[in-house]
Amino acid sequence: MSGIVIVGAGQAGATLAETLRSKGFDGPVTLVGAEADLPYERPPLSKAYLLGDMARERLYLRPEAIYSEKDIVLKLGQPVSHLDTAAKTVKVGGEVLSYDQLALTTGSVPNRLPAAIGGDLEHVFTVRSLADIDRMRPFFARNARVLVVGGGYIGLEAAAVAAKLGLQVVLVEMAERILGRVAAPETADVIRAAHQAHGVDIREGVGLERLLGEDGVVTGARLTDGSELAVDFVIVGTGIRPDTRLAEEAGIGCDNGIAVDEMGRTSASDVWAAGDCASFPYKGGRLRLESVQNAIDQAQAVAANMLGAGVPYLPYPWFWSDQYDLKLQIAGLNTGYDRIVVRKTDDAVSHWYFRGDTFLAVDAVNAPRDYMVGKRLLEMGRSVAPEVVADPDANLKALLKP
Structure with missing residues (x-):
């Protein structure tokens, strides 16, 4: 019996494998990962793990x-080099694995700087994998220039x-402001102020023209405003x-990710996809979410559907980011908003996104209650009057009552 093969051993892949077992699947399950480490959490990489x-x-x-107890076979440190959907096989190293059903949970890859502007110099790092963080951590010495x-x-x-570790930090954002694609100016203002208070030199509307180097190692940067910086990494x-x-390469349909239907099926027979790599139908278009929550929820839904559940995946997006003593929690998607309502109480602030009178999303900064209420309202399909949100004395939890 060929069983189920899962390609990609991140949050989605590991969740999918465990969900298959928890739902009673007793056939072979093989989880294949390109990285040598056991499946791990990625969010702490740029936060707690990098900080030490x-x-x-x-x-x-x-x-x-x-994994052994659940009879999940791990093949780690072995990227899949070829997928044949007609023969229903994947090539892993020198081994060919057959499958009855295949799940692609291949995740995402970081954008890199082009070699033409110095992206191939040494001491230029991306933030995506454990190996990425392990390579850069030795450079986080006090007064180092990054x-x-x-x-x-x-x-x-x-x-x-x-x-926080005492480095000299310059951050450049070529758009007119930080968080331009994902958050309102009001949220960006809070985050920017925190960074500036900690000595970060944020330069907005300024891009990187090219990196400068000696003997193949980065030593500086020339920015689009003509300025030059000396850098250590x-x-x-x-x-x-x-x-x-x-x-x-296997001829599977892609559209801002591996295109799946509402059940998680790709265009290839018996091939499914979930997590960062998958785009799915959403409100008349297609959506791809890059979050732990989506990786877990979609993987669970796809596992159930691989076993015949036939239940469409309905996302309830939420995200978070920790920076200094700020905890930013986000619920919903702010796409298409035309109004921001600010709610401020003590040291907490939240920004509520509306399109007309329809509540779309909330950014909560050190405001866990606001986040919780906003998230629950979105899950319940309820809106909220903007004037109620703006009233700091209003009891938002009362909005959750039946």
Whole structure:
């Protein structure tokens, strides 16, 4: 019996494998991962792990023994080099594995700087894998000079760790402001102020022209405003893209990720996809989510559907970011908003996104109650009056009552 093969041993792949077992599947399950480490959490990489507050073992989703107990075969450190959907086989190293059903949970890969502008110099790092963090951690010495390229969450989190450890940090964002694609100006203002208070030199509307180097090692950077910086290393936080290489080479349909239907099926027979790599139908279009929550929820849904559940996947997006003493929690998707309502109480602030009178999403900064209420309202399909949100004396929890 060929059983089920899962390609990609991240959060989605590990969740899918365990869900198959918890739902009673007793056939062979093989989890294949390109990295040598056991499946692990990625969010702490640019936070607690980089800071040195989390041991490597604590990153692992499960001890190795758990996979043995659940009869999940691990093939780690072995990338899949070929997928044949007609023969229903994958090539892993020198071995060919047959499958009855295949799940692609290949995740995403970081965007890198082009070699033409110095991206191939040594001491230029991305923030995606354990190996990435292990390579850069020795450079986090007090007063070391680091350039962070990109003002999204990954770049900002890395900048926060560097600042806390006493490095000299310059962050450049070529767009007009940080978090331009994902958060309102009001949220960006709070995050920017925190970084500046910790000495981070944030330069918005300024891009990287090229990196400068000697003997193949980065030594500086020339920016688009003509200025030059001396640097000891560079962190590239310019986003990620879905890892669709294997699917594309196999002729599987892709559309901003591996395209799946509402059940998680790809265009190839008996091939499914979940997590960062998958785009799925959503409100008349297609959506791809890069979050732990989506990786877990979608993997659980796909596992159930591989076993015949036939239940469409309905996402309830939420995200978070830790920077300094700020905990940013986000619920919903702010796409298409035309109004921001600010709710401020004590040291907490939340920004509520509306399109007309329809509540879309909330960014909560050190405001866990606001986040919890906003998240529950979205899950319940309820809106809220903007004037109620704006009233700091209003009891938002009352909105959750039947």
